[in-house]
Amino acid sequence: MILDAATLQPAAAVDVLLRGASELDLPGTLKTEMHASVVELTTRICADVDEAVAALRELRRAAAGIAADNGLAVAAAGTHPTAPLESLPVVQEERYLEMRRSIGRAARIQGVNGLHVHVGVADGERCYERLEAVLPWLPVALALSANSPFADGVDTGMQSARAEILATLPRAGGPPAFGSYAGWEAWVERLVALGVMEDYTRIWWDIRPHPTFGTLEIRIADQPTSLERTALLVRLLVSIVEWAAPRAADPASRGDYAQNRWAAARHGLDATLIHPDGDRTATARELAADLLGADPPEPEALRQLEVAAAQGQDAVAADLVARTVA
Numbered sequence: 001m002i003l004d005a006a007t008l009q010p011a012a013a014v015d016v017l018l019r020g021a022s023e024l025d026l027p028g029t030l031k032t033e034m035h036a037s038v039v040e041l042t043t044r045i046c047a048d049v050d051e052a053v054a055a056l057r058e059l060r061r062a063a064a065g066i067a068a069d070n071g072l073a074v075a076a077a078g079t080h081p082t083a084p085l086e087s088l089p090v091v092q093e094e095r096y097l098e099m100r101r102s103i104g105r106a107a108r109i110q111g112v113n114g115l116h117v118h119v120g121v122a123d124g125e126r127c128y129e130r131l132e133a134v135l136p137w138l139p140v141a142l143a144l145s146a147n148s149p150f151a152d153g154v155d156t157g158m159q160s161a162r163a164e165i166l167a168t169l170p171r172a173g174g175p176p177a178f179g180s181y182a183g184w185e186a187w188v189e190r191l192v193a194l195g196v197m198e199d200y201t202r203i204w205w206d207i208r209p210h211p212t213f214g215t216l217e218i219r220i221a222d223q224p225t226s227l228e229r230t231a232l233l234v235r236l237l238v239s240i241v242e243w244a245a246p247r248a249a250d251p252a253s254r255g256d257y258a259q260n261r262w263a264a265a266r267h268g269l270d271a272t273l274i275h276p277d278g279d280r281t282a283t284a285r286e287l288a289a290d291l292l293g294a295d296p297p298e299p300e301a302l303r304q305l306e307v308a309a310a311q312g313q314d315a316v317a318a319d320l321v322a323r324t325v326a
Contacts, residue, residue: 010037012089020066078148078222124181136276143284145221177249
């Protein structure tokens with residue numbers, strides 16, 4: 001998020017950051033998103049998690065430096081703690097304006113920020129097979145990443161209000177059970193031919209194939225504030241793609257996923273989830289500990305709530321700024 005350094009309110013200044021970055025040699029790019037008060041940091045293709053996190057660290061420092069030189073600041077989190085969602089300024093590009101025209105309020109309230117992790121895969125069939133294997137574990141990643149307790153300036157009672165807001169978009173949440181990559185591809189091509197959507201990038205699922213990049217794109221996580229949390233999440237997601245047991249596409253399991261997704265967004269690590277094996281329950285904390293081999297750190301949403309309780313909600317933005325590049 002791009003903020004006015006004095007007020008810590010969103011500032012429509014993505015063009016300032018893009019101009020400043022154009023003069024730098026960076027391990028990635030700064031890009032626009034829908035809102036002019038948001039800048040997207042995108043790494044180049046990386047060989048491993050360490051390289052990706054190092055690149056992101058350099059991109060964050062560059063963005064923060066350009067911002068500081070122009071009376072601005074940057075803050076990483078799933079949502080802004082006090083700004084009304086529909087108040088955020090929109091980038092005047094046709095793709096964003098058309099999205100707002102066609103989708104309406106569901107598009108206007110998408111003032112949310114996430115961590116998207118692309119994992120390279122060999123081919124389409126491998127991508128779809130890994131999608132089905134990874135999907136049941138994504139609510140655990142959401143619980144670990146939860147970093148958006150506030151939306152529209154109020155405490156929502158959710159640890160990830162972002163997850164709830166994203167779910168208002170069409171083609172959001174968990175993907176249907178297509179059964180194969182060819183089944184997914186045929187569905188996309190049919191909806192494009194019917195004029196329902198422009199292309200597959202207008203699918204906002206928590207996980208999706210990205211054939212242009214040759215990746216499985218995992219989009220479940222809230223935007224972390226600390227790079228340490230980013231590294232933990234990226235390492236976890238890459239490892240799940242590597243080892244998660246294959247499973248058949250099961251339409252009924254999508255009901256389990258929807259329940260677990262909501263519970264993780266609401267309660268974070270304290271959520272009771274239907275275990276990926278489907279026959280028992282476990283807390284997100286227990287599942288995260290199994291995946292990490294250690295007790296998981298508390299969601300950053302709790303830090304936001306603690307700061308708000310101790311210093312007032314206006315103090316949360318300052319804390320986010322301080323921790324974004326620390």
